[in-house]
Structures are given as structure tokens and as C-alpha cells.
Amino acid sequence: MSTVLSARAWETVWTYRATFVQGLLNTLETAGIALVIALIIGFTLGLFSTSGHKALKAVARVYVEFFQNTPLILQVCFLYYVLAYSGMGLPVIVVGFISLGLYHGAYISEVVRSGIEAVPAGQFDAAHSQGFEYFGMMRYIILPQTVRIILPPMGNQVVSLIKNTSCLYIVGGADLIASTYNFVTGDNTAGAYGPAYLVSGLIFFVICYPLSMLAVRWEARLKKRTAARPATQTTGEEATRDE
Amino acid sequence: MQAASSMISLDNVTKRFGSNEVLKGINLQVQAGEKLVIIGPSGSGKSTLIRLMNGLEEATSGHVSIDGHAMTHRHRAKLNREYSSMVFQQFNLYPHMTVLENLILAPMKLKGVSKEDAVKCAMENLKRVGLEEKANAYPTTLSGGQQQRIAIARALTMKSSIVFFDEPTSALDPEMVKEVLDIMEDLSKDNITMVVVTHEMGFARKVADRMIFCDGGSIVEEGTPEHFFTHPENERTKRFLSKILH
Ligand SMILES: Nc1ncnc2c1ncn2[C@@H]1O[C@H](COP(=O)(O)OP(=O)(O)OP(=O)(O)O)[C@@H](O)[C@H]1O
Ligand SMILES: [Mg+2]
Numbered sequence: 001m002s003t004v005l006s007a008r009a010w011e012t013v014w015t016y017r018a019t020f021v022q023g024l025l026n027t028l029e030t031a032g033i034a035l036v037i038a039l040i041i042g043f044t045l046g047l048f049s050t051s052g053h054k055a056l057k058a059v060a061r062v063y064v065e066f067f068q069n070t071p072l073i074l075q076v077c078f079l080y081y082v083l084a085y086s087g088m089g090l091p092v093i094v095v096g097f098i099s100l101g102l103y104h105g106a107y108i109s110e111v112v113r114s115g116i117e118a119v120p121a122g123q124f125d126a127a128h129s130q131g132f133e134y135f136g137m138m139r140y141i142i143l144p145q146t147v148r149i150i151l152p153p154m155g156n157q158v159v160s161l162i163k164n165t166s167c168l169y170i171v172g173g174a175d176l177i178a179s180t181y182n183f184v185t186g187d188n189t190a191g192a193y194g195p196a197y198l199v200s201g202l203i204f205f206v207i208c209y210p211l212s213m214l215a216v217r218w219e220a221r222l223k224k225r226t227a228a229r230p231a232t233q234t235t236g237e238e239a240t241r242d243e
Numbered sequence: 244m245q246a247a248s249s250m251i252s253l254d255n256v257t258k259r260f261g262s263n264e265v266l267k268g269i270n271l272q273v274q275a276g277e278k279l280v281i282i283g284p285s286g287s288g289k290s291t292l293i294r295l296m297n298g299l300e301e302a303t304s305g306h307v308s309i310d311g312h313a314m315t316h317r318h319r320a321k322l323n324r325e326y327s328s329m330v331f332q333q334f335n336l337y338p339h340m341t342v343l344e345n346l347i348l349a350p351m352k353l354k355g356v357s358k359e360d361a362v363k364c365a366m367e368n369l370k371r372v373g374l375e376e377k378a379n380a381y382p383t384t385l386s387g388g389q390q391q392r393i394a395i396a397r398a399l400t401m402k403s404s405i406v407f408f409d410e411p412t413s414a415l416d417p418e419m420v421k422e423v424l425d426i427m428e429d430l431s432k433d434n435i436t437m438v439v440v441t442h443e444m445g446f447a448r449k450v451a452d453r454m455i456f457c458d459g460g461s462i463v464e465e466g467t468p469e470h471f472f473t474h475p476e477n478e479r480t481k482r483f484l485s486k487i488l489h
Contacts, residue, residue: 120335122331122335126337128297128299128320129297129327130349130401131320131321131325132349132352132353133320140352148339
């Protein structure tokens with residue numbers, strides 16, 4: 001058993017650094033593909049839940065509640081083991097991006113929904129009054145405003161998606177956490193717990209911290225912009241002029 | 244089908260929000276080219292009435308039609324594209340676009356106008372409202388009066404035969420009201436149909452062919468500005484006018 005201070009343990013980690021780099025690449029690949037899936041699901045369901053169409057709203061609601069109220073790790077296991085035993089086994093990497101994509105799709109759809117709801121009703125009125133149909137209105141007028149509003153929470157979603165790749169270790173994934181785990185339990189490398197987890201954590205931090213900071217910066221910029229809007233509200237009666 | 248001369252037609256229209264009956268059996272015809280001014284106290288249903296005309300609200304019962312075509316949620320986009328534009332109390336410019344982009348979006352995306360022609364038309368209309376130099380500015384950097392003039396220019400770029408105005412000067416600081424009213428007055432010389440909800444009695448007197456007074460969800464009185472300002476008949480109309488004219 002070596003400690004954080006053991007030079008030999010650090011040396012082992014350095015020798016096997018490729019393991020960590022590969023783990024990181026796998027994590028980023030899984031997160032990247034999962035993000036694409038999550039965005040597609042998120043925007044689709046976000047549009048469903050703001051469509052005013054009862055059946056579509058219900059679909060979005062059920063989906064969101066289901067995925068937000070069961071543990072991600074259970075969803076991962078379900079997808080991996082249950083499908084494997086029923087003869088439709090999927091490779092771990094595929095299980096990874098599908099389960100993370102479905103799970104974060106639920107969260108992103110809530111972000112998109114609140115972003116659409118944050119666009120003032122007057123914008124919808126203006127679009128309708130000009131003669132836009134639903135899709136044109138969304139594409140040119142509503143969603144471009146939504147995207148600005150949701151950038152900060154989306155940044156947080158990406159961070160949490162990257163961290164959640166760690167759930168894949170339970171089904172033997174090749175992500176960073178799984179690689180670290182295999183490393184510290186491996187035949188040649190066993191025991192270097194402290195340095196290995198420190199390095200692994202540091203890698204996560206180096207990737208996630210700038211993303212979090214970016215989200216914070218976006219949020220601050222957004223606040224400043226909305227605050228800069230001129231306040232010209234007066235009531236009709238007050239503005240009435242005598243002639 | 245309505246009589247061909249009726250541009251806008253409301254036939255026994257009611258509107259309820261939940262249990263709140265906001266409009267109670269409205270019958271109203273607006274002729275092509277007519278300038279109609281709608282007045283009435285706050286909450287009397289003026290906005291709801293004008294919003295029914297371009298399908299922003301759907302009637303609970305009765306019929307709304309534009310040039311003989313039934314105005315329903317299903318057909319509003321097509322009818323608005325073809326017939327009408329609207330100017331709102333809160334301007335409702337698209338904040339993520341420059342002034343010029345605000346003006347060319349609908350003609351290009353909805354009418355298939357080329358960018359070159361859309362820009363040309365937009366610049367002409369900006370000139371008309373005296374704000375050509377603001378073409379590349381973002382709306383939120385402009386004053387309320389400027390934003391509303393841009394909104395009017397935007398309405399004009401669709402070359403609509405009807406323009407609706409819902410209290411276009413009510414959100415403006417007093418010193419900006421005139422610049423907007425002057426443009427609207429200038430517009431009234433064009434052969435377009437104007438329906439205007441406003442408290443600006445000077446404007447109504449100069450521009451309106453006909454006025455209607457709404458109260459409690461009904462049209463209480465109807466007539467020429469001359470009629471309203473010299474011998475209104477209904478007690479509620481008299482009370483409202485005396486309050487608003489001080
Ligand atoms: N979307 C809505 N949902 C529920 N109630 C509404 C809605 N829009 C309007 N109302 C109600 O309908 C009534 C009439 O409103 P409306 O806005 O048409 O009046 P208005 O004459 O335009 O008043 P103002 O001068 O204040 O603009 C009000 O009691 C209002 O609260
Ligand atoms: Mg109103």
C-alpha cells in the first residue's frame with residue numbers, strides 16, 4: 001500500500017500515463033456523443049412542452065419525470081445488463097452515450113423549456129402578427145433568444161455530463177474513472193490509489209472548471225445586458241395628453 | 244362570405260378568459276381604407292378586441308373575418324402575412340437582431356423577397372420614420388420613441404393593407420409621444436386600413452373616420468370624432484371623455 005507521498009507510486013502513475021490519457025479521451029468521446037443526443041432530445045422535448053399541444057406536453061412530462069426520478073446508475077445498468085440478457089447486448093461505449101444522452105436529455109429539455117418560457121410573450125405576438133408559422137417563429141425569433149438565455153445552465157449541464165461518465169465504470173466502461181479504477185487494481189500497478197485518484201480528479205477539474213467559469217461569465221454578461229434595457233413603462237392613463 | 248367591401252368583420256363575437264367574459268357580442272365592420280379609433284377605459288377589452296382581428300386571440304363564439312376569410316388560429320399566419328401588421332404598446336422589436344434585420348426578416352422569410360429588395364424597402368421605410376442612421380443599431384440601445392418608430396417601419400415593410408395599433412404611445416415618455424403620432428398621422432394619408440387603440444384624442448380628432456367607445460366588453464357608442472367631441476350621447480362616454488380631456 002503506497003500513500004500519496006510515495007515517490008514510487010507517483011512514478012508508476014507517470015509510467016502508465018497513457019492509461020489516463022486514453023481514459024480521458026474515452027470520457028470526452030462518450031460525453032461528446034452523449035451531448036449531441038441529449039441536445040436533440042432536449043430541444044425536441046423542450047419544444048413539445050411549450051407547444052400548447054396536450055399530448056406532446058404529456059409525452060415530455062412523463063419522459064422528464066421518469067429520467068429525473070430514477071438514478072442514472074440504474075439506467076446504465078438496465079441498458080447494459082437487461083439488454084445483454086435479452087440477447088440485444090450493446091457495447092459499453094454505446095450504452096454509455098445512449099444512457100447519458102437520454103438522462104441529460106431530460107435535464108436539458110427542462111433548461112430549454114424554461115428558456116423558451118423566459119422569452120417575453122410580446123415576441124410571440126410580434127411573430128404571429130407578421131405571419132410566421134410555428135417553425136419559422138421558433139427558428140428565427142424565439143430560439144435564438146432562448147439560446148442566449150440558456151447558455152449558462154447549459155454549461156453546467158455539460159460539466160455534469162462529463163462528470164457523470166464516471167457511472168459507466170459499473171458496467172466496465174473505458175472512461176477516465178473506470179481506467180483509474182482498473183489502474184489501481186491492476187496486476188502491475190495495484191496500490192497507487194492516492195496519486196492515481198488525485199491525477200484523475202485533477203484531469204476532471206482541469207476540463208470542468210473552465211466550463212463552469214464560462215457558464216458563470218455568460219450568466220453575468222446576460223444579467224448586465226437585461227439590466228441595461230431602458231425602462232419606459234408608464235400606464236396609458238398617465239401618458240394621456242391633453243390637446 | 245362577407246360583403247366584398249368589408250375589410251374586417253366581427254359577427255356577434257364573444258371572448259371569455261375562464262369565467263371572465265371580456266367581450267360580449269361584438270358586431271363591427273371596418274371598411275377598406277377606413278381609419279378606426281377605439282377608445283375606452285382600462286380593462287374594457289380594447290386590446291382583446293384588436294387582437295381578435297389578427298388572431299392573437301381566438302373568439303369564444305362568433306366569427307371574425309378578414310376580407311371575407313375566416314380568421315382562425317389555423318389560418319392566422321397566412322391571413323396576417325397577406326393582410327395585416329401590428330404595432331404594439333411595448334414595441335416588441337426582436338432584440339437579437341439589428342434594426343435592419345428586424346425590418347427585412349419577414350419580407351424575406353415570408354414573402355420570398357430578395358435580400359437586395361428587402362434592404363431597399365427597409366431603408367425607404369427607415370427614412371420615412373427618420374431613422375436611417377440607426378439601421379445597424381440594436382433595438383435596446385434606442386429610446387422608446389425611436390423603437391416605436393422602428394416598429395412602425397417594420398410594419399410597413401410587409402406592405403400590409405391593414406395596420407393595427409394597440410396603444411402605440413402609452414409606454415412612451417411624454418416628450419416622445421409626438422414623434423410617433425406625427426408618423427402615424429402621415430401614414431393615415433396612405434390608402435391603408437388603420438385600427439388604432441389610443442388615448443390620444445388629438446390624434447383621433449385629426450385622423451379617425453370613425454370612433455368606437457368600449458366599456459364593459461361592449462361597444463357603447465359609435466360615431467365620427469365630431470360626434471364624440473361635440474355631442475356624445477351615452478352617459479358613460481361623456482364621463483370617460485370628460486376625464487380624459489380634463
Ligand atoms: N390572456 C388573458 N388571460 C386572462 N385574462 C385576460 C387576458 N387578457 C386580457 N384579460 C382580461 O380581459 C380584460 C380586458 O383586457 P384588455 O387587455 O382587452 O383591456 P384593455 O381595454 O386593453 O385595457 P388597457 O387599457 O389596460 O390596455 C381584463 O379584465 C383583463 O384582465
Ligand atoms: Mg390594452
